[in-house]
Amino acid sequence: MKIFINRFCIIIFMIAFISCAKEQEPNCLITEKPQPIDSSQLSSIIKDYKFVRLETSDNSLIGGQINKIKKHQNKYYVLSDWKEILIFNDNGTYVSKISKIGPGPDEYTMASDFDCSVNNDIVVLAFRKIIIYDSLGILKKKIPISITGFNIKCMTNGNFLVCTSGEEYVLYVLDSNGDILKKVLKHKPSTRIAKLVPFINISPDQTLFQIGSSNNFISYNMKENDFSNIRLLCNNECISSREEDKLIEKYHSDYFDISTVKFIYGMASCKNHLLFRLGNVKKEHICIQDIDNNAEYTVLSIPEDDITYSSPNFLLNLIEFGDAEDCFISYFYPTQLDVNNVKDEYNDTYKNLIRSFESEKINISDENPILFEFVIKNLTELY
Numbered sequence: 001m002k003i004f005i006n007r008f009c010i011i012i013f014m015i016a017f018i019s020c021a022k023e024q025e026p027n028c029l030i031t032e033k034p035q036p037i038d039s040s041q042l043s044s045i046i047k048d049y050k051f052v053r054l055e056t057s058d059n060s061l062i063g064g065q066i067n068k069i070k071k072h073q074n075k076y077y078v079l080s081d082w083k084e085i086l087i088f089n090d091n092g093t094y095v096s097k098i099s100k101i102g103p104g105p106d107e108y109t110m111a112s113d114f115d116c117s118v119n120n121d122i123v124v125l126a127f128r129k130i131i132i133y134d135s136l137g138i139l140k141k142k143i144p145i146s147i148t149g150f151n152i153k154c155m156t157n158g159n160f161l162v163c164t165s166g167e168e169y170v171l172y173v174l175d176s177n178g179d180i181l182k183k184v185l186k187h188k189p190s191t192r193i194a195k196l197v198p199f200i201n202i203s204p205d206q207t208l209f210q211i212g213s214s215n216n217f218i219s220y221n222m223k224e225n226d227f228s229n230i231r232l233l234c235n236n237e238c239i240s241s242r243e244e245d246k247l248i249e250k251y252h253s254d255y256f257d258i259s260t261v262k263f264i265y266g267m268a269s270c271k272n273h274l275l276f277r278l279g280n281v282k283k284e285h286i287c288i289q290d291i292d293n294n295a296e297y298t299v300l301s302i303p304e305d306d307i308t309y310s311s312p313n314f315l316l317n318l319i320e321f322g323d324a325e326d327c328f329i330s331y332f333y334p335t336q337l338d339v340n341n342v343k344d345e346y347n348d349t350y351k352n353l354i355r356s357f358e359s360e361k362i363n364i365s366d367e368n369p370i371l372f373e374f375v376i377k378n379l380t381e382l383y
Contacts, residue, residue, distance in 0.1 A: 026216065028234035029202075029274075030289050045288070049374035050327075052076070052092045056368045060086055060094035068196050069322035069371070071329055072116040076371060082110045085122060087135075092371070098122060098137040106131065106139035115154040123160075125152040130160065130178065145178040153199040153207060155222050161207065163198055171209060171218060173225065184227040185211070185218055189248040190241050197323045200269045202291055213256075213263035216241040238262045238278060257281055268321035270328050273376045275321070288376055327373040 054060070054076070064081035071077075075095065076088040085098040100107040108126035115123050117132070121140060124131045130143040130152070149172075151163035159181065160174045169183040170191045185191065190212030200208040208230075209218045215238040219228045232238070239247075239261045247255035256263070259282045266277040274289040322329040 026229040026231045028231050029208075029217075030233055045286075045376055047375045047377040049372070052088075052090070052371040052373065054078070054088050054092045054368040054371065055094045057094060059097070060088070060368065062086060062368050066331065066369070068113065069329060069331060070114070070116065071322065071324035071327065071373070073120060077114070077116065077122070079111060079114055082112065085111065085114055085124070096137060098124070098133055100124075100131075100133075100137075105142060106133075112150045113152045115152050117154045118156050123152065123154050125149050125162070130174075143176070143178040145174060146180070147172055151195075151198050156204070157222060159222075161199060161220060163209065171220070171227070173220075182225065182227070185209075188241075188245055190214060190244040197268070197321065200267050200274070202269055202274060210264065210267065211241040212244045213265045214239050214241040214244045215264060232264060232276075238264050266321060268323075268328050270324065270326065270375065272378075273328075275328055275376065290378065322371075324373065327375050329371060329373040331369040331371050333367065333369050 054062070062078055062080045066078060066080060067082055068079040069076065074090040076090075076092070078086045078088070080086060083099065083101055087095040087097060089095055101109070103109070108124060108129075108131060111124050111126060113125045115125075117123055120135050122133045122135065122137070124133065128145055128148060130145060131139065132141040132143070134140055145162075147162065147164050147167050149162040149164045153161040155161060158176045160176075162172045162174055164170060164172060168186060170185040170187055171183065172180055173182040175181055195210070198209055200210070202208055205222045207220045207222070209220070210232075211217065215231050215233055217230050217232055219230050220226075221228070243261070244255075244263075247258065247261070251258065259280050262278055262280050264276050264278055268275050272290060272292040274291060276287055276289075277284055278287050279285060322331070
């Protein structure tokens, strides 16, 4: 009888252990297999698009490195050289800028990141503080914080989601006074890879944070104020964060050159679509997920020798996407497009778009970029 009880307890324990293990296995966001789309026409994936040339003047010159582009309430915000936030209206006309370099109470030594709140305030993440300006750049509030962050996301409930540097954890939720409400994901090698737009919205209440360039993500639910672990893809096609850590330890920054593994990078979201790049140094393609229909489809798969800015597949080279509510957005310079290198089999519409910029080939160092924003067709429109 005693042996039977012991065996029964062992069985119960094993069942409980297996159940817990299953609960700890991250859920997959995308469950369907990719389906190829004809990429011979640019219109095969794009429903609507717009080019916006940002005005160039003495006041509006971006000049240096673009650290972030955000579209919010029909205005474009550009963070340049970690110093200035330039604001343009929906046709690219310069409006104003926030340039508050200095030691003063409403100033910053470096703007690590910025975001726009629901009431159109501009929220700047600086060293150990969050500074809130109104749309005219006038100080509204300064919030001291106890962590060093390099990315910030304004939540609709007034809280802030902050990605940190040099802290024990990667992600922190702060309230409107800067107090820590939650923290998650201890720092490890793969989390050190910074992204210009690391917080990807897949719904009004859910934000994703990718761990390195792997298939592992942290999901934050604003309503529940809680984090969970998920995988983007259910298959083993893309590298896991654990495997990425091992590669970083062995190859350091050269691990991206390994052609036997695939990475996920260049992510963006728009309404019900999630867009990301999947591939390696040999071959890449864009994947698009229809979140509402829980389906993924793959487009624009290109060979190694065609990964150039002068090909019609230049979308694939826009590694850093911006942050926008109603479209996908990135940027390029007119000199990156060369109509002479466009292959004959591609449509005339694309060639005409490139030709329209031929007369504007100005040196990149003294000319503002052109924004490219687009909306993806729905799944039913692609088939």
